[in-house]
Amino acid sequence: MPKRLLLYYREIVGNCVAPEYRELVSVEPPKECAFGDFSSNIAMILSKKLGRNPMELAEDICRELRKNDDFETLEIKKPGFINWFVPKSILLNHIPSMISKDFGRSDLGKGRRINIEYVSANPTGPIHAGHARGAVSGDVLARLLDFVGYRVTKEFYVNDAGKQVEILAKSLHHRYLEQLGKSSGDFPRNGYPGKYLIDTAKKIISEHGDKFANQNESEWLDFFKQFAVSDIMVGIKEDLDLLGVRHDVFASEKELIGSGAVDQVIDWLHKKELIYSGVLARPKGEDSEDWEEREQLLFKSTAFGDDTDRPIRKSDGSWTYFASDIAYHRNKIERGFDEIVDFWGADHGGYIKRMQAAVSALSDGKIKLDVKLVQLVRLLENGREAKMSKRAGTFITARDIVDKVGKDVARFIMLTRRDDVSLDFDFQKVVEQSRDNPVFYAQYAYARSCSVIKLFHQTFPDKKIPDVQDINLELLDDEDLRLIKIMADWPRRVIMAAQKREPHRIAFFLLELAAVFHSMWNQGKDNSLLRFIIPEDFAKTCARIVLLKTMQNVVESAFNIIGVAPIEELR
Numbered sequence: 001m002p003k004r005l006l007l008y009y010r011e012i013v014g015n016c017v018a019p020e021y022r023e024l025v026s027v028e029p030p031k032e033c034a035f036g037d038f039s040s041n042i043a044m045i046l047s048k049k050l051g052r053n054p055m056e057l058a059e060d061i062c063r064e065l066r067k068n069d070d071f072e073t074l075e076i077k078k079p080g081f082i083n084w085f086v087p088k089s090i091l092l093n094h095i096p097s098m099i100s101k102d103f104g105r106s107d108l109g110k111g112r113r114i115n116i117e118y119v120s121a122n123p124t125g126p127i128h129a130g131h132a133r134g135a136v137s138g139d140v141l142a143r144l145l146d147f148v149g150y151r152v153t154k155e156f157y158v159n160d161a162g163k164q165v166e167i168l169a170k171s172l173h174h175r176y177l178e179q180l181g182k183s184s185g186d187f188p189r190n191g192y193p194g195k196y197l198i199d200t201a202k203k204i205i206s207e208h209g210d211k212f213a214n215q216n217e218s219e220w221l222d223f224f225k226q227f228a229v230s231d232i233m234v235g236i237k238e239d240l241d242l243l244g245v246r247h248d249v250f251a252s253e254k255e256l257i258g259s260g261a262v263d264q265v266i267d268w269l270h271k272k273e274l275i276y277s278g279v280l281a282r283p284k285g286e287d288s289e290d291w292e293e294r295e296q297l298l299f300k301s302t303a304f305g306d307d308t309d310r311p312i313r314k315s316d317g318s319w320t321y322f323a324s325d326i327a328y329h330r331n332k333i334e335r336g337f338d339e340i341v342d343f344w345g346a347d348h349g350g351y352i353k354r355m356q357a358a359v360s361a362l363s364d365g366k367i368k369l370d371v372k373l374v375q376l377v378r379l380l381e382n383g384r385e386a387k388m389s390k391r392a393g394t395f396i397t398a399r400d401i402v403d404k405v406g407k408d409v410a411r412f413i414m415l416t417r418r419d420d421v422s423l424d425f426d427f428q429k430v431v432e433q434s435r436d437n438p439v440f441y442a443q444y445a446y447a448r449s450c451s452v453i454k455l456f457h458q459t460f461p462d463k464k465i466p467d468v469q470d471i472n473l474e475l476l477d478d479e480d481l482r483l484i485k486i487m488a489d490w491p492r493r494v495i496m497a498a499q500k501r502e503p504h505r506i507a508f509f510l511l512e513l514a515a516v517f518h519s520m521w522n523q524g525k526d527n528s529l530l531r532f533i534i535p536e537d538f539a540k541t542c543a544r545i546v547l548l549k550t551m552q553n554v555v556e557s558a559f560n561i562i563g564v565a566p567i568e569e570l571r
Contacts, residue, residue: 005086005094006038006492012068013040013082016061021045029489036075036083037485043080054080091484092473098550099468104491104557108498109150115332116142118343119240119247120157123229124168125194127239129377132398133423134343135245136414136563137374140503141341143561148498153337156247157328160229161254162321168192168232169224173212175201176224180210194394200231242402243410244563251331253324261327262319265362266312268330274300274361275312299326304357326358333363341370341501346420349373370501374419380426405430408564412439415507415562433570438511443567445514446555448521449548450568452532456545459535465545475540476547479520479530483547486516487554494561503562510558517551 010027017025030039043058050057058076065071065084072085097103118138121131142152159165171191177184179201187193204212204227212220233250240246256262269275278298297313299322312323332340340359344351352371359369379386379396386396401410404427413430416438417423433440456465476484490509497505524531532544552566559566 037086039083108148112338113151114339115337116341117155122159123232126397128395133414134374138343139245154247155249172228239398265327301357304360306353306357310354343372346375375422377423415504442510442514445517446566447570475543
């Protein structure tokens with residue numbers, strides 16, 4: 001229901017209790033719509049305070065509420081919930097506001113600055129299906145939070161420093177020598193064998209010939225690092241663009257370290273007495289032969305809710321990834337963000353507490369790091385595991401997915417499960433035109449509404465659709481109210497998705513709305529009075545056309561948030 005309608009009923013119900021109890025009273029839509037439009041726990045809250053039976057107390061409260069015409073069919077359900085339906089007149093009064101393009105928008109964010117970091121794949125090769133899922137979720141969350149009044153910055157952290165970049169450079173040099181027809185020995189251990197590096201090697205040859213063929217590693221290594229990362233990042237940005245994902249900021253780990261940010265944050269932590277030299281306890285389950293007791297430089301992570309203190313310097317004297325990540329998040333805080341959200345792969349779950357502890361320390365507890373873990377995507381063809389990508393060599397790339405099914409299908413399917421639940425992506429099923437295909441199901445609802453409006457103009461060629469204020473909405477019946485109720489719930493669903501940082505809720509809402517619409521459509525096949533176009537009843541037809549216009553507005557808003565274009569006609 002619209003937020004103001006929810007607040008209206010909450011105020012009425014809350015007036016039944018003393019001010020100190022009002023915050024405890026909830027008024028929300030029940031889990032099952034058959035129970036009513038709204039439900040309240042007021043009787044159960046008061047029964048504890050007054051020492052009375054909640055069912056009996058609910059009867060007394062309902063007796064008072066029935067004096068108000070804004071309640072319809074008040075019912076009591078064990079153990080004391082009060083449920084009711086909203087009168088038709090109140091629902092109809094909200095239709096004009098629902099047609100507005102701003103319907104569902106709010107000032108929830110109040111202009112707060114929020115940094116959303118997502119994808120942040122190592123620049124060692126093309127982005128794969130898992131990266132694509134995180135890319136879509138991060139991008140949709142950014143769109144969602146912008147819709148509710150946040151100032152959003154979309155960020156990609158380029159891990160262009162460290163051992164993996166050195167291995168990448170050596171792998172590229174191996175391909176370079178291969179393309180020159182020179183002996184290159186064994187492929188680098190733990191190297192990157194994908195064919196994409198062959199294309200990169202050819203670019204080096206085109207620009208520099210065999211200049212690096214006879215050089216020592218120390219002479220060519222830095223160049224190959226820089227060239228490999230730069231070329232791969234061009235490909236990553238192109239692949240993200242195919243998904244409709246564009247970042248505002250690409251932050252470089254190499255530049256961060258080069259700026260002295262890590263040393264600076266370590267000095268800051270020293271001054272705050274948040275790091276010390278110590279010995280960590282033996283990890284649980286650690287084989288005694290593999291574990292060595294030694295003194296390390298540790299961050300006092302346990303002071304901020306972590307399970308153990310964390311090392312920030314390696315045995316060779318270099319900083320750990322954790323140290324550079326602390327510096328990076330300090331950089332975010334210094335840039336003035338009020339909130340920080342990171343999307344990480346599911347295998348990084350053990351890293352959450354230490355980073356949340358670090359952000360808490362860096363911000364004096366003012367900023368909480370919200371980490372969203374993104375589970376794996378299992379790609380299927382005809383029910384079987386999809387074959388590997390020819391380009392990547394070891395996995396299916398995001399580009400492969402978009403090439404097979406298109407951007408819109410890829411984005412929508414990535415939102416059909418919560419991020420923390422694994423996802424099966426069946427290439428065959430997601431292009432079928434059937435109810436089992438969620439993308440088709442949602443798109444078909446919009447396409448059908450467009451066909452009805454076209455039919456209106458064909459049926460009444462000399463008439464225009466009147467303005468909403470000139471339409472008799474009282475002609476709408478109970479079946480029409482089902483569609484009104486779910487559309488009226490759009491603002492609340494948006495706020496819930498934004499507050500919980502769960503972008504998949506928008507796709508779920510679209511599917512629920514589509515289900516109600518398709519149900520109405522199917523009923524019209526059997527009963528002409530339930531059809532949207534009734535040739536002999538222009539007035540009622542206009543009332544239902546307003547419903548469709550309202551639905552199109554809501555669907556367009558939802559599709560815009562998830563980055564999918566509504567289709568007026570399905571082929």
